[in-house]
Amino acid sequence: MPHALNPALQQVWPPADRRPDDISPEHMALAALRHEIDQLDDEILALFERRLTIAARVGRAKDAPAGPHLKLRPDREQTVLRRVSDRARPANRATVQALWREVVGHGLARQGPIRVQVWAPLEPTRAWDAARRRFGAAAEMRMAEDPQAALRWAAEGQGVAVLAINAGEPWWIGLRRQWTSLSVFEGFGGAAPTALAVGKIDPAALPTGPRVLVGAGGDAGDGAGRRIGLATHHGWTLCLTDAPLPVGGPEGCVGAIA
Numbered sequence: 037m038p039h040a041l042n043p044a045l046q047q048v049w050p051p052a053d054r055r056p057d058d059i060s061p062e063h064m065a066l067a068a069l070r071h072e073i074d075q076l077d078d079e080i081l082a083l084f085e086r087r088l089t090i091a092a093r094v095g096r097a098k099d100a101p102a103g104p105h106l107k108l109r110p111d112r113e114q115t116v117l118r119r120v121s122d123r124a125r126p127a128n129r130a131t132v133q134a135l136w137r138e139v140v141g142h143g144l145a146r147q148g149p150i151r152v153q154v155w156a157p158l159e160p161t162r163a164w165d166a167a168r169r170r171f172g173a174a175a176e177m178r179m180a181e182d183p184q185a186a187l188r189w190a191a192e193g194q195g196v197a198v199l200a201i202n203a204g205e206p207w208w209i210g211l212r213r214q215w216t217s218l219s220v221f222e223g224f225g226g227a228a229p230t231a232l233a234v235g236k237i238d239p240a241a242l243p244t245g246p247r248v249l250v251g252a253g254g255d256a257g258d259g260a261g262r263r264i265g266l267a268t269h270h271g272w273t274l275c276l277t278d279a280p281l282p283v284g285g286p287e288g289c290v291g292a293i294a
């Protein structure tokens with residue numbers, strides 16, 4: 037139903053009978069506030085466009101697409117997000133974080149296309165939403181039907197695979213065996229994630245946070261670190277640890293999440 041026909045949604049401001057030369061105090065106050073918003077928008081726009089230009093320059097200074105890794109730098113993104121979030125007023129933190137995810141996503145997109153494939157047969161909408169929030173509106177996303185095909189695609193350097201670990205298919209074992217050029221760099225679903233993001237990320241650019249381990253039965257283990265188990269399959273385990281293990285080491289570290 038058009039709004040004009042719905043009495044509940046009728047226009048309340050400005051009043052329908054207001055003349056164009058209305059100089060009532062309410063109208064003047066509203067006009068002044070809107071003018072201030074327009075000025076702020078101009079400032080934000082100029083700054084945002086400058087930021088996009090600089091992000092493109094950073095991209096040219098980095099190795100990809102000729103280099104072996106994606107341009108996505110999770111460690112830098114984590115630093116950028118933490119910095120603005122710490123500077124924001126506590127009441128604005130969540131809003132600022134969500135907005136800066138978009139800002140950073142568009143910065144990264146100035147360096148080349150961001151492609152994301154999502155495989156999550158049990159909770160596709162949840163995983164899709166989480167991936168969209170993480171990579172932003174600039175990301176080209178599609179659902180994947182087969183985690184192995186998504187891993188192959190990611191190993192070609194085409195983009196990022198977001199794969200569920202609660203769907204009974206132990207694709208993560210492959211991170212230890214054939215997909216050694218891929219790193220886990222993000223978890224979705226809280227302290228015990230139900231999906232992981234995987235891509236050709238420079239191991240030096242992984243975020244600060246728990247390390248992700250894929251272990252076979254006989255692995256020596258990492259000694260001191262506390263572990264959170266995420267999945268098991270025929271003697272293989274996927275877990276998180278606080279121990280600062282090197283990626284690709286004998287403990288089976290395959291990445292880190294923020």
Ligand SMILES: C=C(O[C@@H]1C=C(C(=O)O)C=C[C@H]1O)C(=O)O
Nearest residue numbers: 091094108109112113140143144
């Ligand atoms: C600008 C960079 O490239 C990407 C974009 C970022 C941004 O817009 O802040 C941060 C990290 C990278 O994923 C960078 O590496 O510094």
